[in-house]
Amino acid sequence: MERGFAGRMAVVTGGARGLGLAIARRLAAGGARLAIWDQDGAAAAAAAAELRGHAEVLDVTDAAAVEAALARSEAALGPCDILVANAGITGPNHRLEDYPIEAWRRVVEVDLVGVFLCCRAVLPGMRARDRGRIVTIASIAGKEGNPNASAYSAAKAGVIALTKSLGKELAETAIRVNCLAPAAVETDLFAQMSPEQIAWMKSKIPLGRFGLPEEIAEMAAFCASDAVSFTTGAVFDVSGGRAVY
Secondary structure, rough: OOOOOOEEEEEEEOOOOOHHHHHHHHHHOOOOEEEEOOOOOOHHHHHHHHOOEEEEEOOOOOOOHHHHHHHHHHHHHOOOOEEEOOOOOOOOOOOHHHHHHHHHHHHHHHHHHHHHHHHHHHHHHHHOOOOOEEEEEEHHHHHHHHOOHHHHHHHHHHHHHHHHHHHHHHOOOEEEEEEEEEOOOOHHHHHHHHHHHHHHHHHHOOOOOOOHHHHHEEEHHHHOOOOOOOOOOOEEEEEOOOOOO
16 A cells, blocks of 8 residues: 555644654645644744645643644644644753653653643544544653653653553554654754763664654654554654664
8 A cells, every 4th residue: 555645634743843844744745634733833834834734833731722723623624534643842851860840740741641632632533434543753762761861751651652552442443553763863852952962862873873854754654654554553663773672
């Protein structure tokens, strides 16, 4: 089966820049109608204009805002066929005992609770139509744990477990749920990290470089396509050789 998306509507959270924008561009290139969800209104509007899509400005940790954004997106573009739950933050780098409590909670809220809320919103419609693809964006940190990044590592581990659980829940339907676990990809999220943390992450990648957003987008497109029919609840490493299991 081809990775064509003609006639499909895709929601990409955190889709205004970086990895999310690369994924949105790849889906749009395949013919999908794009709903760009992001906290940055100007960037979301610019991305939607480029892709001839629809922009929503929201915080994915707000359940009511997520439901409202979905209703407006579907009114503009039709029923949601694909969700790419990409929105996330890295948070600061601290030893666990020094990690600010509110910052720790915020990372988990955005990176894990936000994924839960977005999946929860799109699922009733996908179940009613008995079709859909959900792609969650985790991280190799969720499998291995990165030092001085306990909040991010814990949240991304939660995304992996959520994906596995939801994949099993939906196994008797035509909805497939899969997860990507990239190693570091050079995006503006690096601005949230210390130079030492960035250097440490690069040192762990056998290919000796960071991933490109377009490389992750290609795998996301695969998971969002009809080509993925017998795989659900899976984790695809896109790690430049870092993953060992």
